[in-house]
Amino acid sequence: MVNVKVIADNFEATIRDHPKMKLKEIQRRVTSKIHVNVNMIRCRKDKKMVKDKLAGNFVEEFVMLWDYADEI
Template sequence: MKLREIQRICASDMHINVSTDYFYKAKKIMKEKMAGNSKTEFGMLWDYAQELRSRMLGAQ
């Protein structure tokens, strides 16, 4: 989403007027958080796979 579009939506829906600098910072923070979450989840795939293997062996 473009910064001007976010600014327009906030102005019309929430009745707030904030500069694009604040939206830029907020968007940057959210991108970093989203990237961090996916990296963490991807890193846990090996743990998930190991848990599945151990449960499958125990069910036999």
């Protein structure tokens, strides 16, 4: 059974490179690469998970920016 985390792990780079990719396209790619039919809800959750992960990285890096400025 394919859950959202498996899809996110396999397609993180693709979604990161193409953030405006349609859910139908994600669903088509999952079907062609993993040979599993997934519903749109899983694709939506996957895309949200990847975007949240990327946004979290930016927040962490921005917090570190102030630490770097204090050191200088």
